[in-house]
Amino acid sequence: MTTDIATTRTITYRQALNETLRAELEHDEKVFLIGEEIGVFEGSYKITAGLLEAFGPDRVLDAPIAEEGFVGAALGAAMLGMRPVVEIMTINFSLIAIDQIVNHAAKMRSMFAGQVSIPLVIRMPGGGGQQLAATHSQNLEVWYAHIPGLKVVAPSTPADAKALLTAAIRDDDPVIFLENLSLYSAKGEVPDGEQIAEIGKAAVVKPGTDLTIVSYSRGTTTALEVARQLEAEGLSIEVVDLRSLRPLDRDTICASVQKTGHAVVFEDDWLSYGIGAEISATIGEGVFDFLDAPVRRVAAAEVPLPYAKSLERAALPSSADLARVVREVLNLAPVSSASIDN
Amino acid sequence: MAAKARIRPNPVEAPGDEPGSEPNAPLRGYYERMSLVRAFELRASEMYARARIGGYCHLNLGEEATVVGLMAAVEARDYLFTGYRDHGYALLRGLSPERVMAELFGKVTGVSGGRGGSMHLFDTETRLFGGYGIVGGQIPPATGAALALKYREAAGPDAAAVLCLLGDGTTNIGAFHESLNLAGLWKLPIVYVIVNNGLGMGTTVEKASAEPELYKRAASYRMPGLRVDGDDVLAVRDAARSALKQARESRQPVLLEVMCYRLRGHSVVDPARYRSADDTAIAQQSDPVPSFRAELIASGVLSEADAAAIDESADARVSEAVTFAEESPEPDPTDLFAYVYATAVANAPSALPGEPVMDAL
Numbered sequence: 077m078t079t080d081i082a083t084t085r086t087i088t089y090r091q092a093l094n095e096t097l098r099a100e101l102e103h104d105e106k107v108f109l110i111g112e113e114i115g116v117f118e119g120s121y122k123i124t125a126g127l128l129e130a131f132g133p134d135r136v137l138d139a140p141i142a143e144e145g146f147v148g149a150a151l152g153a154a155m156l157g158m159r160p161v162v163e164i165m166t167i168n169f170s171l172i173a174i175d176q177i178v179n180h181a182a183k184m185r186s187m188f189a190g191q192v193s194i195p196l197v198i199r200m201p202g203g204g205g206q207q208l209a210a211t212h213s214q215n216l217e218v219w220y221a222h223i224p225g226l227k228v229v230a231p232s233t234p235a236d237a238k239a240l241l242t243a244a245i246r247d248d249d250p251v252i253f254l255e256n257l258s259l260y261s262a263k264g265e266v267p268d269g270e271q272i273a274e275i276g277k278a279a280v281v282k283p284g285t286d287l288t289i290v291s292y293s294r295g296t297t298t299a300l301e302v303a304r305q306l307e308a309e310g311l312s313i314e315v316v317d318l319r320s321l322r323p324l325d326r327d328t329i330c331a332s333v334q335k336t337g338h339a340v341v342f343e344d345d346w347l348s349y350g351i352g353a354e355i356s357a358t359i360g361e362g363v364f365d366f367l368d369a370p371v372r373r374v375a376a377a378e379v380p381l382p383y384a385k386s387l388e389r390a391a392l393p394s395s396a397d398l399a400r401v402v403r404e405v406l407n408l409a410p411v412s413s414a415s416i417d418n
Numbered sequence: 419m420a421a422k423a424r425i426r427p428n429p430v431e432a433p434g435d436e437p438g439s440e441p442n443a444p445l446r447g448y449y450e451r452m453s454l455v456r457a458f459e460l461r462a463s464e465m466y467a468r469a470r471i472g473g474y475c476h477l478n479l480g481e482e483a484t485v486v487g488l489m490a491a492v493e494a495r496d497y498l499f500t501g502y503r504d505h506g507y508a509l510l511r512g513l514s515p516e517r518v519m520a521e522l523f524g525k526v527t528g529v530s531g532g533r534g535g536s537m538h539l540f541d542t543e544t545r546l547f548g549g550y551g552i553v554g555g556q557i558p559p560a561t562g563a564a565l566a567l568k569y570r571e572a573a574g575p576d577a578a579a580v581l582c583l584l585g586d587g588t589t590n591i592g593a594f595h596e597s598l599n600l601a602g603l604w605k606l607p608i609v610y611v612i613v614n615n616g617l618g619m620g621t622t623v624e625k626a627s628a629e630p631e632l633y634k635r636a637a638s639y640r641m642p643g644l645r646v647d648g649d650d651v652l653a654v655r656d657a658a659r660s661a662l663k664q665a666r667e668s669r670q671p672v673l674l675e676v677m678c679y680r681l682r683g684h685s686v687v688d689p690a691r692y693r694s695a696d697d698t699a700i701a702q703q704s705d706p707v708p709s710f711r712a713e714l715i716a717s718g719v720l721s722e723a724d725a726a727a728i729d730e731s732a733d734a735r736v737s738e739a740v741t742f743a744e745e746s747p748e749p750d751p752t753d754l755f756a757y758v759y760a761t762a763v764a765n766a767p768s769a770l771p772g773e774p775v776m777d778a779l
Contacts, residue, residue, distance in 0.1 A: 108569070134569060139600070140599065140600070140603065142596035142599065142600065144558060144592055144593050144596055145558055145561070145593060145596025145597050145599065145600050146558075146596075146600065147558070148557070148558020148559050148561070148562060148593065148597070149558050149559070149561045149562030149565055149597070149600055150562055151558065151559050151562055152558060152559030152560055152561060152562020152563040152564075152565065152566065153562040153563065153565050153566040153569070154562070155547060155559060155562070155563060155566075156497075156562075156563050156566035156567070156570075157566070158566045158569065160562075175552060175555065175593070176555075176558055176559075176593075179552050179555060180550075180552070180555055180558075180559065184548070185757050185758070185759070185760055186533060186757045186758055187530065187533055187534045187538050187540075188530050188533070188534060188538065188540035188548065189530050189531030189532075189533050189534070189540075189757055190531075190756065190757040190760070191530070191540055191541070191542045192540070192542060192547070193760035194760075195760075224758055224767070225758055225759075227759070227763060247761045247763075248760035248761045249759050249760050249761055249763075274764055275763050275764070276763040276764030276765040276766065277764050277765070320764075320765075323763055323764065323765035323766050323767060324765060325764065325765050326765065326775060326776045327765070327776065330776065330779055331779070334779050358775065358776070361774060361775060361776065361778065362776050362777075362778055362779055363778070363779050364778070365778070365779075366779070
């Protein structure tokens with residue numbers, strides 16, 4: 077990551093995204109934003125607030141409800157050298173555009189032997205826990221992480237939101253930029269000046285020696301919270317934030333588990349065939365001899381997410397679930413549920 | 419399928435010039451191109467049967483007048499997007515028969531380096547922006563290309579436009595309607611051409627579309643819709659030229675429906691048993707290549723000997739293409755991952771089947 081100025085400010089993830097979009101619109105006139113309700117309405121989650129006013133309707137283009145149409149249109153504009161940044165209101169609606177993303181954006185460069193590049197960013201939030209029920213609460217990132225030709229990034233902090241979004245917009249390939257509904261208001265220190273992250277690299281966001289928690293996006297914030305709770309009990313937990321789901325930084329994951337000998341994956345998606353399955357296989361292949369216990373996964377219950385708060389809470393992976401599984405992997409006695417704040 | 423009369427042009431469309439009013443040189447050129455497409459497609463069919471070509475292979479046989487007319491209308495500065503029945507368009511866009519045939523053969527000298535095959539011909543230089551194998555997959559990107567053109571240049575006679583070709587079956591997918599709506603809404607410089615050969619694989623237009631007069635769908639998007647006889651090369655050329663003029667000069671998107679016949683099955687392997695004897699007979703009677711040839715001989719543009727020489731020359735040209743394709747090398751497997759990403763990225767996968775994803779620590 078490049079840092080030209082050392083000063084930082086504490087801002088929200090939302091503000092980091094907004095400022096970065098503004099900076100990139102200023103930086104390169106080929107950048108334009110397209111999506112539903114991003115202009116006059118300023119975005120369903122207000123990520124694009126003020127940008128229509130600042131840059132006008134050619135640069136901040138309100139699209140009708142037609143995900144396949146406007147995602148594909150952004151792709152076509154990218155083929156001619158524009159650098160579109162698409163907002164899809166939530167990842168759930170990206171399924172309507174999946175033909176353009178998976179069958180087209182991901183394929184074109186390879187299929188046409190490098191004659192065309194697709195500098196396209198598709199931003200979209202995933203995440204449950206807002207009582208939005210089954211169709212509006214999914215974590216489908218693994219669908220995209222599975223596809224060669226795409227890059228998939230998932231920042232967990234405002235600083236990474238800025239640095240990864242800048243990197244994504246300046247990248248010449250299609251990048252799925254995964255946001256999370258529950259992170260938009262999260263605050264963090266963000267360095268001023270131009271910040272460009274390296275896509276494809278994970279980060280050890282908290283060092284430790286007893287066990288590795290691997291996570292991404294919202295999960296990383298929960299993992300850090302649990303790691304700090306357990307630190308009070310004398311456990312040293314390392315947290316690896318994936319940051320990039322495709323490509324996957326297997327070396328950083330394995331180097332961590334080589335050191336700790338224990339690993340838990342904390343993920344918001346469903347368990348079977350999920351991100352954790354890939355991480356577990358990686359650890360098995362890379363550092364089998366260093367493992368002192370089987371890798372465990374803490375993932376969402378495999379059910380269409382219900383609306384009722386009690387059921388929603390039961391289905392989603394929580395900090396208490398993670399703390400419990402960490403203790404199990406380390407073969408420690410369980411603690412009473414009252415002692416860990418969910 | 420009904421008789422040919424059913425699909426004759428709607429009166430809204432201006433008729434093309436009669437051959438008599440055209441200078442001879444372009445007419446001769448059009449026949450040369452029709453003959454080249456015909457020869458190329460017949461040879462592609464033969465090469466497929468001889469297992470030189472794999473995968474799917476869709477031919478322009480019977481659509482030559484449409485292909486030549488459209489390609490005579492489109493300018494070098496325009497961008498062309500097509501479906502998977504794309505060989506003729508690539509040839510007339512100026513790609514050499516050698517490179518097109520080599521792509522069909524899966525050779526590294528092919529237009530897409532052997533990575534796309536028959537359905538995915540692409541050439542940046544001539545602005546052939548694909549060849550798309552998924553029905554209608556090209557429509558949203560073509561619309562976005564027009565959006566980029568609108569963004570970067572003013573309308574006018576020298577402006578570029580997009581020509582987006584699609585089949586009749588494609589008009590029922592969502593992306594068609596979403597894209598035409600965007601083009602109408604945003605006033606994009608694009609002409610959508612429905613190459614209506616009456617059949618989406620084996621399903622007739624009447625069985626697939628509640629409004630089988632497909633050009634009428636333009637009304638929903640406040641764009642002109644018109645229908646033209648696809649067996650009439652001049653009518654196709656003039657209608658496409660006029661539509662492109664509206665797109666480039668007035669930012670008015672247009673929907674043009676071109677009525678033609680598919681002489682063979684959906685793809686090379688399809689014997690088309692679902693077609694009635696009548697329908698097949700009509701398709702053969704309407705075959706634009708011998709018709710145009712006869713017309714030009716009758717009007718004195720060509721002599722019988724000229725026409726025969728053109729056909730022989732086309733055939734020889736295609737023979738050279740086959741030789742080139744046969745002698746070209748296959749892509750090197752060590753280049754398997756060469757084009758996955760434009761911007762190099764850390765940890766990009768490069769394992770072949772069975773290779774470890776990483777070295778064990």
